[in-house]
Amino acid sequence: MYPGVWPAESGLLDGDRLLPLDRLTFPDRTPLLAVGSNACPGQLRHKMAEFGLTSPVPMVRTRVTGIDVGVSAxxxxxxxxxxxxxxxxxxxxxxFVIWLDAEQLALVDATEPNFDRVRLPEPSARVELDDGGTLSGVFAYVNRHGVLHNGDGVPRSHPGQHALISELLTASTELRRMFGLTPEEFCVRARADARLCARGTQLFAKEKMVTRSGLEHLRVR
Incomplete structure (x- = not known):
């Protein structure tokens, strides 16, 4: 289930293997902060293979201050x-920060139609490496529909897919009518049904569950 399994340590994703890294920064590549499935080696491998890309992807574990993992609206x-x-x-x-070359970055951009790639603000967002160094010029994908909140207008943290969908279904009668009573039923009904997914997205806004991420003004694409 989304977002898939993240690595325990930094590594170089090369095909089906996650190899040790000999360094933590790659000046010829773009650093991208992954908050969801882009930090899952299996998902990255699938994306790259689907478009015939075979070049390795460095995946670097970082400590990030000023950014939390919210819920896309x-x-x-x-x-x-x-x-x-x-x-x-x-x-x-x-x-994790994944380091993408120009071809990989264009591909991942194309797979994120509901997101804008933004450059994280410095110094309010600090990305620290295991060796104590900090990264600058780090990008992330911000949902263009906004993010969900808990009722107080403050963006909610993502508790994991099963817990999140359970909470959303419990809170909304209309969401249960559209997507069913359980996370499993929600996933089955939503999968590949673009019209239903669009209605669910509209419902988030209609029921005033949506707020701003605080990063929208940084949009670069």
């Missing part, structure tokens, strides 16, 4: 509610 046709970064002063998370 849209229902994906893959059958889940995805993650999106949100501005969160004082919050620190361990997240």
């Amino acid at each position: 849209h229902v994906s046709i893959l059958g889940y509610v995805s993650a999106s970064p949100v501005h969160a002063p004082g919050v620190t998370r361990e997240l």
